[in-house]
Amino acid sequence: MSLKKDIQAEIIHAVETVQQTNPMAGSVTNTVTINFVANAQLAVGGSAAMVYMPDEAQFLSQAGGAAYINMGTIEPVYEKTLPGMAETLHNSAKPWVLDPVAIGIGELRTRLLLAFKSCKPSIIRGNASEIIALAGLWGLDGGTKTSNVRGVDSQDTVSAAKDGAVALARWTGGAVAVSGKQDLVTNGSVVALCHGGSHFMEKITGSGCSLGGVMAVYATAAPAFIAALTGTAVYNLAGSRAAEKTDAPASFQVHFLDELYKAKPRDIAENPFDIEEI
Ligand SMILES: Nc1ncnc2c1ncn2[C@@H]1O[C@H](COP(=O)(O)OP(=O)(O)O)[C@@H](O)[C@H]1O
Numbered sequence: 001m002s003l004k005k006d007i008q009a010e011i012i013h014a015v016e017t018v019q020q021t022n023p024m025a026g027s028v029t030n031t032v033t034i035n036f037v038a039n040a041q042l043a044v045g046g047s048a049a050m051v052y053m054p055d056e057a058q059f060l061s062q063a064g065g066a067a068y069i070n071m072g073t074i075e076p077v078y079e080k081t082l083p084g085m086a087e088t089l090h091n092s093a094k095p096w097v098l099d100p101v102a103i104g105i106g107e108l109r110t111r112l113l114l115a116f117k118s119c120k121p122s123i124i125r126g127n128a129s130e131i132i133a134l135a136g137l138w139g140l141d142g143g144t145k146t147s148n149v150r151g152v153d154s155q156d157t158v159s160a161a162k163d164g165a166v167a168l169a170r171w172t173g174g175a176v177a178v179s180g181k182q183d184l185v186t187n188g189s190v191v192a193l194c195h196g197g198s199h200f201m202e203k204i205t206g207s208g209c210s211l212g213g214v215m216a217v218y219a220t221a222a223p224a225f226i227a228a229l230t231g232t233a234v235y236n237l238a239g240s241r242a243a244e245k246t247d248a249p250a251s252f253q254v255h256f257l258d259e260l261y262k263a264k265p266r267d268i269a270e271n272p273f274d275i276e277e278i
């Protein structure tokens, strides 16, 4: 079988396993989009739980099949919650997803993101500006500490983040997913370019955050690269289908959740992507 066919078979397996087993992936995530993250995790067949406190994060790290840390809005308590959570996940070889939202804003977020370097997130998911900035913060090739980060929305192209994404994946030994009009997913030796989605995904808040939460759900059932690809594929498929049903963002969000729920394993695996071995 070709590499692409192998990957598609693994995507189908990941989707079916999640739909059949309702796995839990706990999250510490931002207060802007927390509800959408949970709804997206439920729509693909997972179980969601969101916490803030250190002992709660430790509990979820052990109870879940994977976990999600999203840095969008941080609280002083996160200084205690997040390093311990990331260490527990790393030390117990539990898959975890990092979304470095708003990297570059404030001293605490920078310090926390630096501390995650040694905890090697299984999947790093971000838009192009965030991936370039994280590679820079961690001193890896392809990043720059002065990427074009302005807030939470990307100011860079996905192709500009390719070197940083590959360097991050080689550092962690996991996968990196860069979102945008096309999405780039890499494990450091294979780069997938994934197509689909809709411009409306830029007009609703939380499409990126919820994608990270969904990748954590798939990471309970598949290796990091497959989990990242599966999340990316179901988002591109559901986004394209939802956009056929509406011409405005609020109803797009509703249709999008419905299409996440309705997406079939084979259709997700067959959503278009190109593979490059590097
Ligand atoms: N212009 C676009 N066309 C199609 N899909 C898009 C577009 N912009 C973003 N997406 C999709 O929206 C989701 C979130 O990506 P993005 O908006 O880059 O993340 P973030 O919200 O973190 O900035 C991904 O599934 C991505 O494929």
Ligand SMILES: Cc1ncsc1CCOP(=O)(O)O
Pocket: 030, 032, 033, 072, 073, 101, 102, 152, 204, 205, 206, 207, 208, 209, 210
């Ligand atoms: C607007 C905003 N501000 C802090 S976190 C956040 C949500 C970002 O969501 P996403 O990265 O999925 O667009």
Ligand SMILES: [Mg+2]
Pocket: 101, 126, 127, 152, 208, 209
């Ligand atoms: Mg984001």
